[in-house]
Amino acid sequence: MMQVSVEAGDGLERRIRVALPADQIEVELDKRLKDMARTTRLAGFRPGKVPLKLIRQRYQEPVRREIIAEMVPGSFSEAIAQQALNPAGFPAIEPLIDVDAGEYGYTATFEIMPQFELVDLSGKTVERPNVDLTDDDRARVVERLREQRRTWRPVERAAQSGDRLTVDYRGEVDGGSFDGGEGADVLIDLGSRRSLPGLEDALIGAVAGEQKTVDLTIPDDHQNTAIQGRTVRFAVDVKEVGEPVLPEVDADFVRVFGIEDGDLERFERDIRVNMERELRQRTTSRIKEQVWNLLLEANPIPVPGALVRDEIKALKEQTTRDMKLGKSLELPDDLFEASARRRVTLGLLMREIVKKNNLQVDSARVRTAVEEIAASYESPDEVVRYYYADPKHLAPVESLVMEEQIVDWLLTSARVEDKAMSFQELVAAT
Template sequence: MQVTETSSEGLKRKLKVVVGADELGQRFSAHLDRMKDQVQLKGFRKGKVPIAHLKKVFGRSVMSDVVEETIRETSSKAISERNERPAVMPDIELAEGASEIESVVEGKADLAYEMSFEVLPEVTLTDFAALKLERLVADADDEQIKKALDELAERNQTFAAEEGREASDGDRVTIDFKGTIDGEAFDRGSGEDLQLVIGNAGFIPGFEDGIKGAKAGESRDVKATFPADYPVEDLAGKEAVFAITVKQVEKPVKAEIDDAFAKSLGAEGLDHLKELVSAQIKRELDQASRMKIKRELLDVLEASHSFELPVSLVEREFDLIWRQVTEGMAREGKSFPDEGKTEDEAKAEYRTIAERRVRLGLVVGEIGDKNKIEVTQDEMRRALMEHARRFPGQEKDVYQYFEKTPGALQELRAPIFEEKVIDFVLELAKPAERKVSRQELLDALEKISED
């Protein structure tokens, strides 16, 4: 194998690789020898087909396979021997004309091809200990705990019947109903003993409003119109009349925040429930603090590292972002003028985002490589189990997907690797801590997200 660099410009490389006809012939003969014991042809016992006959019958297809295999192996070897780090898979182009290629396949000529690819840039890492970062720290206060307990009590409210009560927002009513359109009943348009909370039920417009003011034992006709985009085509946009009988009206009763309430939620008592609520709020605040300092750190890492980006990686990242953006806009029926920008302006904006992602990806990868940061099998196993738990009853399908789909496990590995790199850099940077209120933390997080 002969390798010649024919072009080197920035990150772009082009190599010419020549594999002699003699080596191709040896590979061809070895392939036929392996076939000899496997192929069974009419008139010959298995393993007894003469090589000459195999060559006559399968020679051309075998040599095509040999050429493909040779290109795959020699291109990988050429890159490895030169210690190149391709950004993406190289483009391979046979260097000879069509007639000469026929000669290669027939084993009469050398195999020559060109590889074109971009290499990863050299990344000189900054001094992480010199980074100026600030970690905002917020604790759960009495007001937050009280608000969280009130929300718990509201979510766990009960209902109590009240004689003569007129149904209003927040009340739970029990009804029988029968719907008609132009006097004709329709599928799923009737029911008995239906319980709904007025204002929270999400029925078609007009249905809940028509129940307001009714008392237990009262019957009335309620008009309601199905939305134009209602998923049942026969009903979309049509007005229906529902004959409703109200069987019970119950007022909401907010739970008392006491030991009994706490125990109903699994706590040992009210003090224990407050501790649990406080811990949950603290976890949420710590997560917000982490998000803020991580975004700040990534901004600093991007600003402190300047190097040429592989165009192929930027284009691939941009294509991914652009496809997600345009598909999302198509689903929502929006256009770029709706967003106050032209398509070219949007492309420029998202290309900048693509460049940022590629730059940070290379920096994070370099930090991990140089500092031997790895994702362990246990970490991958826990991540896979956590992911599978999001799909109750489909865990087996999830495991099979990751087992059979190339690159799927990388989707789990990448965020774990990034978080470990972030932890490593923060340990060296030793950010200063500053106590703030919950609102100050959230405002700071929102501001850095907007920037």
Template sequence: MQVQLETLNQLERRLSISVPREEITEQVNARLKHVAKTAKIAGFRPGKAPMKIVAQNYGFRIQEEVLGETVEVSFGQAVQEQKLRVAGYPRFEPKDAAEETGDFQFSATFEVYPEVVIGDLAAAQIEKPVLELSDAEVDKTVDILRRQRTRFERVERAAADGDRVIVDFKGSIDGVLFDGGTAENHAFLLGKGQMLPGFEAGVIGMKEDETKSVSVDFPADYHGADVAGKTAVFEITVKNVAAAILPEVDAEFAKSLGIVDGDVEKMRAEVRGNLEREVRFRLKARAKENVMTALIAAAPLDLPKALVQLEIGRLAEGALADLKARGIDPKYVPFSPEMFEAQAQRRVHLGLALAELVKGSGLEAKAEQVKAVIEDLAQNYEDPSEVVAWYFEDRERLAGPESMALEDNVVEFVLAKAQVTEKGVSFEELMGQQG
């Protein structure tokens, strides 16, 4: 076998491989002889047909099989001999395919993995978010839990912000009813932006059984193209006004949160514990994101297009699966692979940089670290021991916790070397809450 290596650009390579025709012929003849022993050909008893007839019936298929295997095996050998790390799938092209004489020649064009060099991490500047949890955050969370358990009680007064109202309405533009502008027994909360501002403003102050017409302006960028930028008149009838009644923070409320004896202080302690775990998780996630961004900046490199395309495919496939799982027909959510390109590039870049850092600095996850990650995850469940046992029942289930432990090692390693600045974040910002 003869091999010639060409460098086409920074990462692209081409191997031109030549295999003696005799080797191909020997393999084809050997397989034909093997097939001839049991070949069933019309006019001949099984295994008794002349080799010429066997070759006529099976020769083409066998030759194609041999050539395919030769390409695969010889390419693998050439890659090993040249000490190449192939990224993605090669593109094979035969040479002189029509000729039956001379050596069998083909080329393989592919990309190789780039050389990854991690720069000076001591020069990296990384922000580490911090938050000291206080009683105020516990109070705010308890209040959120109360609002989640809000009940509504009918009132005989004018509707106000925070009330739930049930209405019938008919909307028309220039006196003509439009699609989506009519509903009966439609319930919504006033002041929560569930309806257009003009609609809500018209309902505020109305009482049960009252009817009036309200002029409502649709925004120019409204999702309904037929009504965007237009003014509609809605005839609204209020059928029910109900005030929000929040539960008191008492024994019954504590029991509703799983505190069997209704002890309010136990409830607050549990809320604090859950908050501390969630805050710790989110702070760690933000710090990790900043570390990974710094790691990418410290390891500039050319990305193999093949790996980026494979990652784009995985991301697109995952997005489609998510849409289907939520009962959404993908054809109604137009997206293209290009939407995932930046994310795919970041993932590939980060994967290459992480692999180099882990290998060069011995940051592989240890068994006790993986177990600690699993135990921490299990604290969010009613019976943590069951969750821990579930993970260890199947080796494949450990992949996620192992990856998390490895990333924790990387974050700790980089933060220990980099210039770290602590930055306070608000509870609302961290938890993604508004006001």
């Protein structure tokens, strides 16, 4: 066995010192130097005629370090196996070379995976949403679909909440203009709260052809840093006031949703099926979120910083892609740290549950999940074939199913209580 010593650092950090066999290194060093002597070119010597002594003087130190570096991976694997350590990431290696003493080796600093006894949810309570879908719920969904397809009709009256204004504006700070301070034919939906704070309220009561002057304090997180926290005076020209016009629920309306024959009864059935699917998904999500929170509360385990950093990097890359931010904008790590730490902790706990209970993904549940996803598409069979054509396509569904199986296992030890709530309350809670 190699000579290996272990030192515990803060938390999960470990530092091992590995002593490498000096005689083996020197034998390999001599071999490589002799091989170099056959081909090395130096001024004043013919190829292959450079004295070995000169080769040694010039090259033995870098070659020795090269040999030691090549021995690190295999010796490190042997060392952690010898000491029964489970690294959580790549080690930081520092060579230790004392030629005069004939001692060669290195220190490797790394974090280990945490060891813990899993605590289940005994004594914990999980609330299971108990929801009955009503006609009012379905009516709200239909109304939301109508609102999504509303049009706007110009009106000759004062603007009120729910109207859409078409405006030109000019903004000034201390009497001067600023970047982004002008706009033409800008649409403002009153009551949407998507404009600068205070602007929509100030435009209630405006009429077409009117100019209003509005002083607004710019939020501290505004994208234009030059005006953050400052007062801006806007001159707003109201060009048009439009009121919303909702479409009638008729054959033309339902054709937009893929019902080519305009069958209103089929539309109602589809609404019901979709709501039932959403109810199942939101109920599952609500229970899962409670279970994860209770699991984390019961198991406050340490997590390796290396894994958290890797997760932060993954979350940043995902956010950059989703928001199409581009590589020039570097998001701060602390924006993702809490989420990354939670995900890493849950991952470690779930892995322990799977290992402890020898859980295997249920292929029947995977099939059911795939079919439910496919049901919302025009050609469900094609979607199912897509998922099963490539293991990479199926992997995310298998992961979700495994999460559900873990939740089911945890619920066997918890107290589950039904909680009556409306569909709207469930939507707000998830």
